[in-house]
Amino acid sequence: xxxxxxxxxxxxxxxxxxxxxxxxxxxxxxxxxxxxxxxxxxxxxxxxxxxxxxxxxxxxxxxxxxxxxxxxxxxxxxxxxxxxxxxxxxxxxxxxxxxxxxxxxxxxxxxxxxxxxxxxxxxxxxxxxxxxxxxxxxxxxxxxxxxxxxxxxxxxxxxxxxxxxxxxxxxxxxxxxxxxxxxxxxxxxxxxxxxxxxxxxxxxxxxxx
Numbered sequence: 134x135x136x137x138x139x140x141x142x143x144x145x146x147x148x149x150x151x152x153x154x155x156x157x158x159x160x161x162x163x164x165x166x167x168x169x170x171x172x173x174x175x176x177x178x179x180x181x182x183x184x185x186x187x188x189x190x191x192x193x194x195x196x197x198x199x200x201x202x203x204x205x206x207x208x209x210x211x212x213x214x215x216x217x218x219x220x221x222x223x224x225x226x227x228x229x230x231x232x233x234x235x236x237x238x239x240x241x242x243x244x245x246x247x248x249x250x251x252x253x254x255x256x257x258x259x260x261x262x263x264x265x266x267x268x269x270x271x272x273x274x275x276x277x278x279x280x281x282x283x284x285x286x287x288x289x290x291x292x293x294x295x296x297x298x299x300x301x302x303x304x305x306x307x308x309x310x311x312x313x314x315x316x317x318x319x320x321x322x323x324x325x326x327x328x329x330x331x332x333x334x335x336x337x338x339x340x341x342x
Contacts, residue, residue: 142255146187153182154248172225176218176250177211184254191262198261210257217250284322287329295328 157179164171198206224242291299299321311320 141259146190149186150183150252153179153186153251156182157251172222172247173215173218176214176221176247179251180214180254183251184257187254187258188261191258203261206257206260210253214250214253217246217253221247221250284326287326288322290329291325295325298328299324 157175160178161171161175164174224246302324303317315323
């Protein structure tokens with residue numbers, strides 16, 4: 134599961150990868166009379182099927198590259214896939230001229246690599262959408278500006294008692310419940326605003342130094 138998370142994949146992506154490899158295997162069996170063509174065609178079919186799935190499920194993020202850069206990126210990935218598939222073809226043909234013990238070692242390696250090459254689509258997807266995870270600044274609206282001013286005003290009237298209560302809150306709160314991307318200052322202002330709103334109107338004290 135750690136590898137799946139590192140590659141930014143989900144369970145449906147893994148299922149799509151398996152289906153793509155199965156379809157590639159079927160293509161290989163249909164063209165097996167021509168070993169070189171069969172292996173290369175099978176890998177290219179699996180690669181493009183898996184890449185299509187990844188792009189379709191990620192397109193909502195928006196491409197981060199220009200059309201020209203996207204085409205060049207795809208061509209570069211196709212080159213890598215072709216080199217890998219050609220190397221596997223050579224490895225497959227080598228089985229006819231090497232000792233049996235070496236063949237028994239290389240054969241499983243060849244099959245494993247054959248199944249793994251279409252996974253290069255994950256890295257192409259990462260390049261195509263590499264800019265989609267950049268956090269965009271939220272547009273400043275009248276409502277958000279008013280809320281920011283309200284939070285600042287609440288922080289400005291904080292008393293020594295408020296500050297001590299805040300320190301006690303910070304030491305006891307569950308960090309997992311803090312909103313993603315929120316700084317300690319943002320959290321303090323939001324906490325203080327809620328405290329001020331719940332404070333009785335007559336409760337006023339000297340502000341904290």
